[in-house]
Amino acid sequence: xxxxxxxxxxxxxxxxxxxxxxxxxxxxxxxxxxxxxxxxxxxxxxxxxxxxxxxxxxxxxxxxxxxxxxxxxxxxxxxxxxxxxxxxxxxxxxxxxxxxxxxxxxxxxxxxxxxxxxxxxxxxxxxxxxxxxxxxxxxxxxxxxxxxxxxxxxxxxxxxxxxxxxxxxxxxxxxxxxxxxxxxxxxxxxxxxxxxxxxxxxxxxxxxxxxxxxxxxxxxxxxxxxxxxxxxxxxxxxxxxxxxxxxxxxxxxxxxxxxx
Amino acid sequence: xxxxxxxxxxxxxxxxxxxxxxxxxxxxxxxxxxxxxxxxxxxxxxxxxxxxxxxxxxxxxxxxxxxxxxxxxxxxxxxxxxxxxxxxxxxxxxxxxxxxxxxx
Numbered sequence: 001x002x003x004x005x006x007x008x009x010x011x012x013x014x015x016x017x018x019x020x021x022x023x024x025x026x027x028x029x030x031x032x033x034x035x036x037x038x039x040x041x042x043x044x045x046x047x048x049x050x051x052x053x054x055x056x057x058x059x060x061x062x063x064x065x066x067x068x069x070x071x072x073x074x075x076x077x078x079x080x081x082x083x084x085x086x087x088x089x090x091x092x093x094x095x096x097x098x099x100x101x102x103x104x105x106x107x108x109x110x111x112x113x114x115x116x117x118x119x120x121x122x123x124x125x126x127x128x129x130x131x132x133x134x135x136x137x138x139x140x141x142x143x144x145x146x147x148x149x150x151x152x153x154x155x156x157x158x159x160x161x162x163x164x165x166x167x168x169x170x171x172x173x174x175x176x177x178x179x180x181x182x183x184x185x186x187x188x189x190x191x192x193x194x195x196x197x198x199x200x201x202x203x204x205x206x207x208x209x210x211x212x213x214x215x216x217x218x219x220x221x222x223x224x225x226x227x228x229x230x231x232x233x234x235x236x237x238x239x240x241x242x243x244x245x246x247x248x249x250x251x252x253x254x255x256x257x258x259x260x
Numbered sequence: 261x262x263x264x265x266x267x268x269x270x271x272x273x274x275x276x277x278x279x280x281x282x283x284x285x286x287x288x289x290x291x292x293x294x295x296x297x298x299x300x301x302x303x304x305x306x307x308x309x310x311x312x313x314x315x316x317x318x319x320x321x322x323x324x325x326x327x328x329x330x331x332x333x334x335x336x337x338x339x340x341x342x343x344x345x346x347x348x349x350x351x352x353x354x355x356x357x358x359x360x361x362x363x364x
Contacts, residue, residue: 176264224264242326
């Protein structure tokens with residue numbers, strides 16, 4: 001399928017003097033060979049290109065067997081996470097010009113089992129998201145006649161940033177604790193749990209305490225902070241984990257919080 | 261990730277410190293003196309100090325963000341103000357303890 005922009009790129013490669021970017025991509029094709037290998041590709045370079053553009057160019061023009069996940073190409077779906085030059089990044093948000101003059105190493109997202117090429121198995125993460133009950137728990141359902149739940153701006157501020165998570169798993173790739181211990185609940189799942197604990201509409205945040213205050217929950221975290229550095233949406237999961245630790249440590253002193 | 265690296269220097273320093281204590285405990289003060297005055301020991305101790313300070317500064321600078329201090333019904337302290345408040349409280353409580361148990 002040739003789009004207009006691909007036609008332009010093809011024309012550029014035929015002309016001399018076009019800059020190219022070199023990508024060294026991790027390949028793993030279990031149906032062909034058991035050992036992974038690195039394959040080098042040269043891609044015509046334009047200043048506005050991101051790593052995802054380069055991967056798409058490779059798949060369309062050079063090597064159709066290259067497999068990777070992507071969708072929205074604008075940093076909101078969370079599909080395209082990969083280790084770009086050793087750092088967990090969204091490939092749609094990593095500009096090639098940041099790596100000007102260097103070869104770019106593209107590897108699958110760290111700390112996850114690799115299915116094929118850049119595609120990782122995310123089952124563990126999906127289970128953890130489900131595990132922490134990511135929905136509003138009501139002890140008493142408010143009848144419709146009472147109208148909608150209301151929150152002040154301060155009440156919204158308490159949990160809003162933690163609701164911005166796009167489940168891209170870059171934080172899990174960045175977390176050395178998760179790298180050593182797959183049982184660790186991890187940054188994004190804890191941030192999501194905290195998002196509901198801190199929401200005033202939720203009436204039973206203690207329902208999540210057995211999950212987050214498990215020894216594989218927040219207490220595994222040693223405040224490395226790389227999760228918040230890697231997060232492309234400013235969720236700050238490190239902060240969510242520490243706040244959950246404080247809640248756990250002080251819950252014996254406070255009366256249970258009543259939701260609306 | 262540098263903060264994680266500091267644990268390496270601190271644990272090596274702990275081993276050196278235990279060794280110094282063992283020299284003292286055995287009564288061999290001249291060996292202890294030689295060991296402590298050794299430029300390598302002093303050099304490593306200075307490096308370990310820098311890493312310890314790095315750990316302490318980065319760790320406590322996060323305190324202001326994590327444990328939010330409320331300055332009244334509407335105002336919350338900035339991270340810097342929160343550290344200052346915590347350090348002030350630490351000094352007051354430390355002085356109280358020293359006064360109650362040592363100076364009196």
